[in-house]
Structure formats: structure tokens, C-alpha cells
Amino acid sequence: xxxxxxxTSEAHPLIKTGGLADVAGSLPKALxxxxxxxxxxLPNYQALTLEDKPRYICTVRVDNRExxxxxxxxxxxxxxxxxxxxxxxxxxxxNPYVDEHGIPWPNIAERFALFCRxxxxxxxxxxxxxxxxxxxxxxDWQTGLAPAFLxxxxxxxxxxxxxxxxxxxxxxxxxxxxxxxxxxQLWHPEALEYHGMLSFIKGGLAFADILTTVSxxxxxxxxxxxxxYGLEGLLSHRHDVLHGILNGIDMDDWNPExxxxxxxxYSAHRLKDKVINKIQLQQQMQLPEDESVPIFGxxxxxxxxxxxxxxxxxxxxxxxxxxxxxxxxSGDKSVEYNLQEFSRLYPEKIAxxxxxxxxxxxxxxxxxxxxxMPSRFEPCGLNQMYSQRYGTxxxxxKTGGLADxxxxxxxxxxxxxxATGIAFNHPESDALLExxxxxxxxxxxxxxxxxxxxxAMKKDFxxxxxxxxxxxxxxxx
Ligand code: ADP
Ligand code: GLC
Numbered sequence: 001x002x003x004x005x006x007x008t009s010e011a012h013p014l015i016k017t018g019g020l021a022d023v024a025g026s027l028p029k030a031l032x033x034x035x036x037x038x039x040x041x042l043p044n045y046q047a048l049t050l051e052d053k054p055r056y057i058c059t060v061r062v063d064n065r066e067x068x069x070x071x072x073x074x075x076x077x078x079x080x081x082x083x084x085x086x087x088x089x090x091x092x093x094x095n096p097y098v099d100e101h102g103i104p105w106p107n108i109a110e111r112f113a114l115f116c117r118x119x120x121x122x123x124x125x126x127x128x129x130x131x132x133x134x135x136x137x138x139x140d141w142q143t144g145l146a147p148a149f150l151x152x153x154x155x156x157x158x159x160x161x162x163x164x165x166x167x168x169x170x171x172x173x174x175x176x177x178x179x180x181x182x183x184x185q186l187w188h189p190e191a192l193e194y195h196g197m198l199s200f201i202k203g204g205l206a207f208a209d210i211l212t213t214v215s216x217x218x219x220x221x222x223x224x225x226x227x228x229y230g231l232e233g234l235l236s237h238r239h240d241v242l243h244g245i246l247n248g249i250d251m252d253d254w255n256p257e258x259x260x261x262x263x264x265x266y267s268a269h270r271l272k273d274k275v276i277n278k279i280q281l282q283q284q285m286q287l288p289e290d291e292s293v294p295i296f297g298x299x300x301x302x303x304x305x306x307x308x309x310x311x312x313x314x315x316x317x318x319x320x321x322x323x324x325x326x327x328x329x330s331g332d333k334s335v336e337y338n339l340q341e342f343s344r345l346y347p348e349k350i351a352x353x354x355x356x357x358x359x360x361x362x363x364x365x366x367x368x369x370x371x372x373m374p375s376r377f378e379p380c381g382l383n384q385m386y387s388q389r390y391g392t393x394x395x396x397x398k399t400g401g402l403a404d405x406x407x408x409x410x411x412x413x414x415x416x417x418x419a420t421g422i423a424f425n426h427p428e429s430d431a432l433l434e435x436x437x438x439x440x441x442x443x444x445x446x447x448x449x450x451x452x453x454x455x456a457m458k459k460d461f462x463x464x465x466x467x468x469x470x471x472x473x474x475x476x477x
Contacts, residue, residue, distance in 0.1 A: 002474050004031060004038040005133040005157075007119045009096045009112070009142035011040055012253075013075055014048045017095050017356075018301060019247070019382045020140060020164045023214070026250040027470070029077045030463035034471055039131070041122060043090045043115055044070055044083035051075060054083055058128040062117040063181060069118070069127060076252070082129075084118045096142070109172045112200065113180045116145035123150060123157050133157050135474050138208065141170030141201040148186055148203030158477035160470075161204030163213040165379050166222050166229055167305060170200025195230070205234055209477045211242040212470070214380035215401030219244030227377055243473060246404060247380040248463030254365075254386045256457075261362035266391075268457040271450065274366065274391060281367030284360075285351035287324050294443045295324045296436070297368030297392065299361045299383055302331030302339075307374035307397060309335075313429035314436070315342050319349045321440065326368060328353045328360050365390045370439050376427045378402045384421065388456035393442075393449075394421040395435045405461070409442060409452060420456035 010016055012025035028038045044054070054070035061067070068085040084090070089111045093100040097108065105111060118127070123146070125132035137160045138146050150156040177187055177198045186192045192202050205211065213219045221227040223236045235242060252258075256274070257267050264276025275291050282289045300306040312335070318325065327339060327350075336354050343352040353360060365371070371387035371394045380401030384394040388406070396402035406421030413419035422442075424435040443449050 002036050002135055002471075003131065003133045004028075004036055004135045004137055004474070005041060005119070005123055006038055006137045006139075007041050007115075007143040007146060008139045009042060009115075011042055011074070011081070012250075014042070014050065014081070015045055015096065017097065019380065022250065022382050023164070023247050024139060025074065026248065026253075026463055027467060028074065028079045029250075030248065030467035031470065032077060032079050034467055036471070038079055039133075040074060040079060040081040041119055042081070042083065043096070043111070044085040045096060046091050046093055047095060048083070057082075060118060060121050060127045062121060063114065065114065067114065067118055069122075069129070082122065084115055086114060089114060109170070109176050109180060109198075109200075112142040112170065113145055113182070116143060116149060116203075119143060119146040120149040120153070124153055135160060135477070137162065137470075138204055140164050141168055141199075141204070144170060144200040144203035144205075145182075145192075146203070147207040148192060149183075151207040152183060152185070158210070158474075159208040160210045160212065160473065160477075161208035163201075163204075163211065163222065163379070165305075166201070166213075166227065166231065167377070168201075169194075169229065169231075172198045172200075174198060202231070202234070205231060205238070209241065210473050211235075211238055212245050212473065213242070214245065214247050215404045216244035216246070217403045218377075218379045218400040221377070221400060243469075245466050245469045246401060247382060247385075248466045249382060249385045249389070249461045251389075251462045254362075254389055256366055256390050259362055259366065261359045262366040264366070268391070268454045271391060271453060277363060277367035278369070279367075281326060281363050282324070284363065285326055285353070286347070287326070287351050288348055290324075293322055293324055294369040294440065295326055295367065296370045296372055297364040298325070298327045298329070298372045299364050300329050300373070302329045302335045304332075305376055305378070307376050307427060307432070308332075308339075310374045310427065310429045310432045311372065312338055312342075314433050315350065317433065318436065319346045321436075323349070323440070325350045326364055327351070328355070328357060328364055330354050330356060365392055368392050369443060370395060373397070373402060374424075374427070374432045375399060375402060381405070385461040388420050388459055389461060391453040391457045393439065393452055393456060395432075395439055396421060396423050397427055397432075398423040398425050407455075409438070414448065414452075417451055417455055419452050420459060
């Protein structure tokens, strides 16, 4: 049994902007089920959804600031959550990274530097909590300074740093280094300095005892210039301690047999009721009601990573085909605008919802026939796994976790009934279009399509296996 402090900037269902929250809300539960004493730590944002008022536990003083630690529980579990409560930083409307108007917090470096100092105080048992972890498990750049701070302590707990997305590095001008009052010995190209800038993520990459990322393929990709953003050298240098462990999914939250957010419950053996969700989706999105037309769904942050530009390039051609396209997302304003323009031009074919909507994301997973993830890169990706569980066949670009979690429908895999999705290689609109056309041919062959759906729905994406892999790594330090 290990004592684990799991540090994250978001965790579902308390606060979520993307897949990190899904992982931080479900991996700790799986580790607790394996018998570990795991506690989450995250900032006490105003936007947190809490069932009960959190309990005050203590006050810690760092950098001349008094920071409270509050305690609550991760819903549907006995995992304790410690909330870092510093009102001047976190008690504002907005999400962890941007304000309510979508503008990045100007003091984001200060916010997460303070968070990392508190993680360190808790890790060193200096926060009056009477609990010291064996392992501090940090996630993404927002927690990157913690392994660096811990490296300066005597006898610190072991640290693990998980890269969920190397594209976000927490880079700030060199002047931030002194403004944040960071220890001078960390200003070094082998520490936090990155081409004259301060890099939060390097704190994790250079100092954590173990590095992980969220799929085996991405673990390889980030050691190359194409995906490494200049950090490939450091990552290759540390490849002995770098492991790719696939994310799992929360099998209770994403279960088509019981999902409270969808009207029609179904399973691999009772697939016919999936159509109830399709009709509901068409009604809600004001698309013509038609059971037979294939619906292509997409739910994502509208950023370059997700290959939304490939989709935009294809839309004029796609509206000529017998299909409907439903998208939910938010992000890049020009992409939002272009998508909305298309939906105005082709209201019978394209429905676009801009925003963040948990319930609609479940309905799209359940009501669509095909799910689109043409990502340029994808460390793991969760929606292709949710889609398979919902019998909604994913079209993915063969990269990162997408390559690791679907079985492309090729003659061989179709014959031996292992196909669960459709993959294409090059991040080009033509390749995506061809994959879409391939899916239409398969969709028309109903007995074959049912088989692909059943194979997809039977795949085991639970956390059990991956949580054991983390456990095995914890045992090595
Ligand atoms: P990333 O973390 O890069 O955004 P993932 O596929 O790992 O990608 O996870 C994204 C998660 O966020 C999924 O659970 C997805 O359903 C959810 N999501 C993304 N955009 C929205 C949205 N606009 N509304 C609701 N859920 C969303
Ligand atoms: C990141 C990645 C995504 C991954 C998620 C959870 O946001 O973009 O691919 O699934 O983290 O690990």
C-alpha cells in the first residue's frame, strides 16, 4: 500500500475543461480500489461543483501568503480531496486557465507556482495534515514546479510526472523567474530554463523520478522533433524512466446501459434502442428526423490539435453526401465562426453547438453512428474510447493514443471480427474524406456494421489494467 498525493489542475466532476479532468477523476478511484491511500490536491476555484461545503483543515504560510487547505471528497468514492484555497487567485469566475470571457489569466504563472509550493509543503508533511505521501504524482505543466522544488529538499518523497499534452508547457518570460521568487539554482538549461524562458513543464520532465505519458505511441512520438517541441532531447535522454500507459475510462460514467444523460439505454446485445438517442439528438439539434441517415458526431476543444481544419476543408463536399454532422465544442473564435456559418448555410445537414455541455456530449456519443477524431496529434484521447463503448464507430487519425486504442477496419480485421474503427494516416483533408467515404460503405452493410459495433462495445477500456501499471511503477521508486 502506498500513500499517494495526486496533484492536478482539474478533476471531474469537480471541474473539467478536457481529458485531464476525466483521468484525474477516475485513475485515483482505481488506485484506491487497489488498496492505496490516495489524496487529490487541486486549487479551490470558484467554479468547482461541490456537493457539500468543504471542511477547513489548516492554514499554510508560503511566500508571505496565507493559504488555507480545505477538505472534501471525490463524489462516489472515498478519495479525499484537498483544495488549495487562496481567494485572491482562485475565487474568480472562469475556468482554471481563462476568465469568464475566455481571456487567459494574466497571473497564471503566479497561480500555479503557488499551487506547486503548497503541493511541496503537503508532500514534505509541513502542512499540519499529519500525512506524508510516498509518491507525489504530478500532472501537466501546472504542477511541473513541484518535482523541481522537491529536488531541493532533503529526503523528499518520490515524484512521478505524467505528460497529458506536451503542447502546453507553461512558458513564461525570464523575468517571471525572479518575480516568482524561484530558487536561483533552478535557472539552468538543465532545469527550468528553456531557450531563455521559464518552463514549468521542464520542472517535471527534468526532476521527476518517473515520467509517464498517456499512451505507448505518444511516449515514442514525443522523443522526435515532430512532436517534441524542442523537448525531444531531454525526453530521449530520460527514456529509461519514460513510460507510456494508456488512459482508462470511467466505466460507470460512460455506460450506455445506465447513462442518466441519454434517453435510450442499450447494450451490445440490445443495439436497436440506440436509435432512440439518434432521434432525440436530431430533434434537439433541429436536424431532419431520419433513422437511416448516418450521423457523424464530434465533441472537442476547437484547437489545431484536433484537426478541425481538416474537417472544415471537407464540409462543402460532405454536404453532398447522405449524412448529417453534429458538432459540440468551443475554442478558436474563427473556427467557431466558420462552423456556425456552415450550419446556417446547411441547416438540414450540419448542426453546431458552441460551448461546453456535458449532457449533450453524452447524447452525441450515444446518438451518432460515427465519431470523428482527425487529430494532428493526440496523446491519448478519450472520446474514441467512449465512442467504442457506445457502439459509435470512431474515425481517427493514426497517432498517439488513437493508434493504440482502435482496430482499423481492414479486410483482415473485418474477417476475424476485431475491427472497431477506421484510421487514416496523413493529417490531410483528402485522407479524412476517404476515411469518411470508407465508413459510409461499411455503414450501408448492416450485418457487417453491427459486428463492428459489437466488437467495439466489448473492448475493455476500464482502468484496472492501467492502474496496475502505475502501481508497478510506484513500486520501483
Ligand atoms: P483533450 O483532453 O485534449 O481535450 P480528450 O479526448 O482526452 O481530449 O478529452 C476531452 C474530454 O472533454 C472528453 O471527455 C470530452 O467529452 C470532453 N469535452 C470536450 N469538449 C467538450 C464540450 N464542448 N462539451 C462537453 N464535453 C467536452
Ligand atoms: C490531454 C490530451 C488527450 C488526453 C488527455 C488525458 O488533454 O490532449 O489526448 O486524452 O490529456 O490524458
